Amino acid sequence: MTTHPTIPPSMKAVCFNEPGGPDVLHVESIAVPTPGRGEVLIRVMAAGVNRPDVIQRQGLYPPPPGANPRLGLEIAGEVVACGAPLEDSTMPAIGSRVCALTNGGGYAEYCLAPVGQCLPWPDGFDAVQAAALPETYFTVWSNLFMPSLPSAGTRVLIHGGTSGIGTTAIQLVRAFGGEAFATAGSAEKCALCETLGARAINYREEDFLARIRAMTQDEGVNTILDMIGGAYFNRNLKSLAPEGRLVIIALQGGAKAEQADLARIMTRRLIVTGSNLRPRDAATKARIARGLQTHVWPLLAKGVIRPLIYATFPLEQAADAQSAMETGEHSGKIILRVASD
């Protein structure tokens, strides 16, 4: 193992013993972990807060077997130790700056990440911006751009257009020549979707199906990135053009679709799919990271796309950061500041 000489034996980490409200979160002093084969230890400068963290804290999204049970799926920081390399990878230099998709434990001063899930810290980014990238970019890229890039002009409806996921998806769809449509729950949030390049629908005031039909001259969209599930299932199917694809990534509107119109899937040759990023294996996550580095990181460097930061909180105020997410007032990302960069 190669290490930085200044790694302390213990660190501050956000922990919780029982599921519950944000107040179950507290800071503890725990041992700094040691990287195993193919892993790096990162001194965390900033960590992203994501809706899956909130659901995990509520006890509704248990970590997959073998994952770190503590919160925090994305970080930016400095590599301070490396385990032995895997056959097919080289380890980053000690002192190099990366952002990484973790397997949990990002709300802490130090965190492990598999080397394949680390990406370069984009030039010109600060720690908060770099930490805002991994979870949403891995999720959006794997669901909308793999296994192949969509053709130019592809119409994509993105539910929750101002979420961390939505703001990323709108920008990526636009950057790759697609036409973006997005739902959001207020006039202000709709205006942000429009600024990012989507045609917006206020889902609290308008029926998104009727609006999609009107906006596409009844043709429908080719792809839907959906985080609502059951409550939107039939309207999503009716919003799709023939051979369209519904990609479900969350179930905020329930896991059951009442009166699902399966005939619509058959007669229009629709594809219904979905995925969860966290339980996917290391090889898959590494493949997603390589796609991002090739196709997306150059766009970040050029400023074509960027993370939208709504608010930052110190690590010690992780409970406040999660409360802020639960109010639903935010647009874009909420980030924990852990150490100066």
Ligand SMILES: NC(=O)c1ccc[n+]([C@@H]2O[C@H](COP(=O)([O-])OP(=O)(O)OC[C@H]3O[C@@H](n4cnc5c(N)ncnc54)[C@H](OP(=O)(O)O)[C@@H]3O)[C@@H](O)[C@H]2O)c1
């Ligand atoms: N499958 C995966 O691998 C994966 C990975 C990461 C995240 N996710 C999921 O993706 C979603 C976004 O995550 P995030 O971290 O970006 O969370 P977030 O910023 O808290 O976003 C939640 C979003 O849900 C939207 N929403 C709620 N009810 C809606 C409705 N009826 N119609 C349309 N939009 C609605 C909200 O819109 P308004 O604010 O406009 O009301 C908000 O934009 C979450 O559900 C999360 O669990 C899935």
